[in-house]
Amino acid sequence: MLRKNGTEKMHVDMKTRSMTSGCLERSVSWWFNLDVGNNINSSLNSLPLHPDVAHLEWLLGHWESKTLGQGTYPTIKSFHYHEQANFTHCGQPLLDYAFYAFHGDTGRPLHREVGFLRPRAGTDQIALIGAQNTGLSIVEEGEVRGKEITLTSHSVSRITFGKEPRVVKTKRILSLDQDGKLRQCFSMATSNQEMRPHLEITYCRKMP
Structure with missing residues (x-):
C-alpha cells in the first residue's frame, strides 16, 4: 500500500x-x-580526447591563482581575489569549464561560472556557453590562435530581477605564456559604461 x-x-x-x-x-x-571538489574526473579524462578539441589540450587540468587577481570597474570598489579554474573533457567535441573565485582577504566565495568551450570543427572558431551565479547566461564567440583564445559576447541574458546596471557585452582572452601559466583578462560593458577592463588573473596548473 x-x-x-x-x-x-x-x-x-x-x-x-x-x-x-x-x-x-x-x-x-x-x-x-566524481571528484567534485576539483571538478576532475580521472575516469572521464582517461577517455580519448576528441580530435576537434586536440588543439585545446593546453587548457586541460586544474588551475589555481598563486598571486591575487585584480578586479576594477568605474562603478565598484577595486578588489583582489583568488580563483580556481577547471577544464575537463568527456570524449565529446567540447571542454567543460568552471571558475570559482574567492575574496583575497576574507576567502569569501565570489563569482562562480560554469559552462562549455565548443570549437567549430575544421576552423579556428570557438564558442563559450556559460552560466554565472550573478544571474547571467552568456554565449561568447571568437577564435583560437595557437595558445590564445579571444572571445566576444554574441548574446547576454540575465534573470528578470538582476541588479542594475546590467551587463550588455563581454570580452575575454585566455592565453598560456612561455612559463606555462594561464592568464585570463575579462572586460565588459554595462548599460551605463562602455567596454572596460574588469578582471585580470594568472593561474598555475595543479593537475595535468
Missing part, C-alpha cells in the same frame, strides 16, 4: 527503472565517484 507522501512509490519506480534499463544503478555509482 502506497504512503501518501509517495516515498514507497518512488522506491518502486526507481527499482523498476533499474531492472528494466540496467542503467540507473551504474549511473548513480558513476556520479558519486
Whole structure:
C-alpha cells in the first residue's frame, strides 16, 4: 500500500527503472565517484580526447591563482581575489569549464561560472556557453590562435530581477605564456559604461 507522501512509490519506480534499463544503478555509482571538489574526473579524462578539441589540450587540468587577481570597474570598489579554474573533457567535441573565485582577504566565495568551450570543427572558431551565479547566461564567440583564445559576447541574458546596471557585452582572452601559466583578462560593458577592463588573473596548473 502506497504512503501518501509517495516515498514507497518512488522506491518502486526507481527499482523498476533499474531492472528494466540496467542503467540507473551504474549511473548513480558513476556520479558519486566524481571528484567534485576539483571538478576532475580521472575516469572521464582517461577517455580519448576528441580530435576537434586536440588543439585545446593546453587548457586541460586544474588551475589555481598563486598571486591575487585584480578586479576594477568605474562603478565598484577595486578588489583582489583568488580563483580556481577547471577544464575537463568527456570524449565529446567540447571542454567543460568552471571558475570559482574567492575574496583575497576574507576567502569569501565570489563569482562562480560554469559552462562549455565548443570549437567549430575544421576552423579556428570557438564558442563559450556559460552560466554565472550573478544571474547571467552568456554565449561568447571568437577564435583560437595557437595558445590564445579571444572571445566576444554574441548574446547576454540575465534573470528578470538582476541588479542594475546590467551587463550588455563581454570580452575575454585566455592565453598560456612561455612559463606555462594561464592568464585570463575579462572586460565588459554595462548599460551605463562602455567596454572596460574588469578582471585580470594568472593561474598555475595543479593537475595535468
